[in-house]
Amino acid sequence: MIELQGITKVYKTGSQILEALRGVSLKIGRGEFISIMGPSGSGKSTLMNIIGCLDTPTAGEYVLDGDRVAGLSFDQLAAVRNRKIGFVFQNFNLLPYATTWENIELPMLFDGKSGQKRKKRVSELLNAVGLYDWRSHRPSELSGGQQQRVALARALANDPPILLADEPTGNLDSRSGEEIMAILTELWKAGRTIVMVTHNDRIASYSRRIIRLFDGMVQQ
Amino acid sequence: MNLTLPRFFWSEYRKRRKKASLITFALFWGTLSILLLMAFGQGMTIQFKVAFSGLGETLIMVYGGQTSLEFEGLPKGRPISLYPEDVDYLKDRIPEILRIAPESYNYLQVSANGKEINRSVHGTTAEFALMRTQVPQLGGRFLNADDVAEGRKVAFIGWKVAGDLFGGGDPVGKQIIINRIPFTVIGVLQKKIQDSMYQGPDADQIYLPFYAYRQIDNRRRINQIHIQPHEAAQSKLIEARVRTLLGRKNRFVPDDRYALSFWNTIEDAKEGMAIFKGIEIFLGIIGALTLLIGAVGVTNLMYAVAKERTKEIGIKLAIGARRRVIVEQFFLETLFVFAKGTFWGFIVAFNIVHLIRLAPINYDSFGIEAYLLRPELSLQIFAAYMAILGVLVFLSGIFPALRASRSNPIESLRYE
Numbered sequence: 001m002i003e004l005q006g007i008t009k010v011y012k013t014g015s016q017i018l019e020a021l022r023g024v025s026l027k028i029g030r031g032e033f034i035s036i037m038g039p040s041g042s043g044k045s046t047l048m049n050i051i052g053c054l055d056t057p058t059a060g061e062y063v064l065d066g067d068r069v070a071g072l073s074f075d076q077l078a079a080v081r082n083r084k085i086g087f088v089f090q091n092f093n094l095l096p097y098a099t100t101w102e103n104i105e106l107p108m109l110f111d112g113k114s115g116q117k118r119k120k121r122v123s124e125l126l127n128a129v130g131l132y133d134w135r136s137h138r139p140s141e142l143s144g145g146q147q148q149r150v151a152l153a154r155a156l157a158n159d160p161p162i163l164l165a166d167e168p169t170g171n172l173d174s175r176s177g178e179e180i181m182a183i184l185t186e187l188w189k190a191g192r193t194i195v196m197v198t199h200n201d202r203i204a205s206y207s208r209r210i211i212r213l214f215d216g217m218v219q220q
Numbered sequence: 221m222n223l224t225l226p227r228f229f230w231s232e233y234r235k236r237r238k239k240a241s242l243i244t245f246a247l248f249w250g251t252l253s254i255l256l257l258m259a260f261g262q263g264m265t266i267q268f269k270v271a272f273s274g275l276g277e278t279l280i281m282v283y284g285g286q287t288s289l290e291f292e293g294l295p296k297g298r299p300i301s302l303y304p305e306d307v308d309y310l311k312d313r314i315p316e317i318l319r320i321a322p323e324s325y326n327y328l329q330v331s332a333n334g335k336e337i338n339r340s341v342h343g344t345t346a347e348f349a350l351m352r353t354q355v356p357q358l359g360g361r362f363l364n365a366d367d368v369a370e371g372r373k374v375a376f377i378g379w380k381v382a383g384d385l386f387g388g389g390d391p392v393g394k395q396i397i398i399n400r401i402p403f404t405v406i407g408v409l410q411k412k413i414q415d416s417m418y419q420g421p422d423a424d425q426i427y428l429p430f431y432a433y434r435q436i437d438n439r440r441r442i443n444q445i446h447i448q449p450h451e452a453a454q455s456k457l458i459e460a461r462v463r464t465l466l467g468r469k470n471r472f473v474p475d476d477r478y479a480l481s482f483w484n485t486i487e488d489a490k491e492g493m494a495i496f497k498g499i500e501i502f503l504g505i506i507g508a509l510t511l512l513i514g515a516v517g518v519t520n521l522m523y524a525v526a527k528e529r530t531k532e533i534g535i536k537l538a539i540g541a542r543r544r545v546i547v548e549q550f551f552l553e554t555l556f557v558f559a560k561g562t563f564w565g566f567i568v569a570f571n572i573v574h575l576i577r578l579a580p581i582n583y584d585s586f587g588i589e590a591y592l593l594r595p596e597l598s599l600q601i602f603a604a605y606m607a608i609l610g611v612l613v614f615l616s617g618i619f620p621a622l623r624a625s626r627s628n629p630i631e632s633l634r635y636e
Contacts, residue, residue, distance in 0.1 A: 054538060054629045075542045082540020093535045093633065097232050107539045109225060154539065 001162070001193055002028040002051060007060035009046050009216075020046040022216040023060070028195060030161070033188040035204035036197045038213035044197045045166060047213065051195060052085050052164045053077045065161075082111050086155030090167035092147040094139040100126070100150050101135040107157040125153040129183065145176025152183055163187060165196040169203055181206050229549045233556050243521050244561040246514035251565025252572075254507025254605060259573050259595035261500030267413070267591045268496045272489055274414025274422070276352040278452045281418075281483040282445040282462055288478040291471055300470050300479045301441040304430070309469065310445070314461045319448040321348040322430060325419055326437045330426060332385040332396040339381055340419040341398055341426045343433020351448045353412065354422070360392045360407025363429050367406075371431035375403040379583075380423040382408045396426070399436040403428060411583040413590045416485070418444075423583070455486040508608050515612035518557050522550060522620035533624055534632025543625040550621030558613050573597045 009021040021043045028034055038044050049055040050062060053069060056077075062069040065084065072080065081087075094103050104125055108118045126132040129149040131142075139147050148168060155163055165184065169177030185206055188194045198204050212219040284301045287294075307322045325342040348354065349362035354376065356362055362376050375396055382391045382405075391405040414421050428436075449458050459482050460474070467474040526533070533546060573595045581590050 049630055052538075054633075075544075078537065078540050078542050081538060087538055089633075093531075093538070095232075095532055095535060098228070102228065102231075106228070106536070109228065110536075110540045110542070110545060115224075158540070 003063040033207040035207040042213040043216040086160040088165040090170040243517040247561025248565040250511030250514035251562040253510035255569035257503035257507035261503035263595035265496040271415035275416040279485040316454040355410040356407035367429040376427040378423040518616040526624040530635040537629040546625040554617030
């Protein structure tokens with residue numbers, strides 16, 4: 001499902017050149033639950049961004065679901081992010097002015113889904129994450145755990161096969177973190193591919209495979 | 221609860237609209253300025269037309285003169301006069317003439333109702349009314365063909381003459397005495413604004429049937445001939461034909477510029493209209509520049525909004541928003557800001573124009589107020605305003621929108 005071959009990412013800032021990823025190759029099959037671990041600056045987030053089509057590699061090839069990502073335009077990448085990938089961020093990244101309902105509905109709105117379909121799906125997701133009664137609240141009125149559940153519901157709005165979670169429990173207390181991991185585990189059991197960045201061994205233990213990065217390379 | 225992109229954009233805009241209040245005011249002021257300036261500009265142009273038509277529309281006046289060139293042994297410096305028979309002579313030979321009328325006038329003593337005044341008294345024909353905008357007040361009429369043919373002792377008088385002789389009373393049917401001959405008043409001129417004249421404003425004139433006038437002023441010469449062409453474009457051709465025909469009759473070179481003189485109101489009107497159109501455009505440009513200040517404010521605001529929303533744009537891009545969605549949102553918000561400011565500007569401008577138009581014009585002392593008190597908010601102005609506004613909305617919105625839509629999702633997500 002996800003195939004990375006010799007992925008390199010180089011950042012240039014003035015005369016300085018930083019190699020964030022150095023020839024990363026890996027395969028992630030459909031329905032896998034993977035953790036990417038490594039110290040700060042090891043390239044975890046860069047790798048996650050490339051897998052999530054938020055960034056493009058400097059060199060190497062990325063094939064997602066049989067399609068080469070390198071040749072896709074800005075809007076085609078947006079369409080991939082919209083339909084195939086769901087994002088869960090450490091700091092939730094919800095739209096502050098939008099309600100819980102609106103935050104979850106937005107990816108479907110961008111996908112052009114009908115009002116009827118959106119309404120049904122948002123209700124389902126709100127019930128699934130236990131926040132139906134909080135549907136009219138704004139993010140600032142929710143706890144961290146609730147916000148992350150809204151972010152999870154939003155990531156699932158278009159029913160994407162892949163879920164990318166970047167330190168999903170990083171900003172949560174242990175109880176809320178456990179709740180989020182329980183939901184992720186259920187989603188994985190239901191057949192979704194989950195790629196998670198974490199530096200917490202206990203959280204990583206929820207996954208079935210761990211990829212360790214060091215200095216931009218995969219440690220064997 | 222059912223969300224659409226415009227509704228979502230509106231809900232986001234509402235949270236921030238207070239920040240746009242100063243810019244809304246700038247747009248309000250800009251709209252008010254452009255609409256009022258354009259309304260006054262167009263009002264002045266229209267009033268110029270009205271005031272000019274107070275003398276007459278598409279009118280050529282012919283006067284006698286003095287030759288400045290020798291002709292077939294005749295010396296230069298001979299006086300050339302116009303005579304009543306020249307009217308038919310020209311009409312029969314120039315098919316482009318629609319109407320033609322002779323006119324003679326003199327300052328004479330006029331008395332009625334125990335009052336005595338000196339006024340310009342004219343002798344002319346019925347066609348004069350149509351050429352010289354002589355519209356009678358209710359209950360009266362201008363001279364007709366029978367009055368002229370039978371030399372009836374009737375008079376059509378200006379409203380100031382009516383006021384001077386009869387005060388507030390209705391003069392129709394009453395008698396006035398001119399050179400000891402009694403004339404019955406058959407009509408009073410309706411009030412009008414008139415910026416061009418020869419013997420003073422028509423309000424101060426008295427008109428008699430041509431042959432009745434000859435009984436009190438027996439000069440054979442007439443003062444001038446009025447000609448109205450079928451089409452305004454024929455005025456120069458008619459001038460040339462009149463020179464040729466009267467040159468042949470009176471034996472002068474048609475090219476002799478001083479043998480006859482012409483007052484061609486068609487050409488004057490063209491020049492006048494060009495000046496007023498110029499003023500109208502100039503005022504429109506000033507207004508547009510005022511509105512531009514508001515538009516620059518909107519662009520600044522939208523740039524600030526784009527920066528402030530960097531993270532939100534990043535979030536939207538991350539969850540799959542296409543560039544078009546970001547551009548649409550910025551454009552719609554630009555439109556919301558514009559709509560709010562310009563709507564009130566339009567309403568206030570409309571009301572100001574309406575109120576000013578209620579002010580009366582003093583027809584007795586024709587002045588600048590006749591031009592300023594009739595601003596006109598026409599469909600044409602609204603269309604011009606909408607076109608300018610459309611361009612400004614587009615220019616104000618496009619650059620911030622494009623900048624926002626080209627954001628890098630990762631950098632935007634990191635922005636705090």
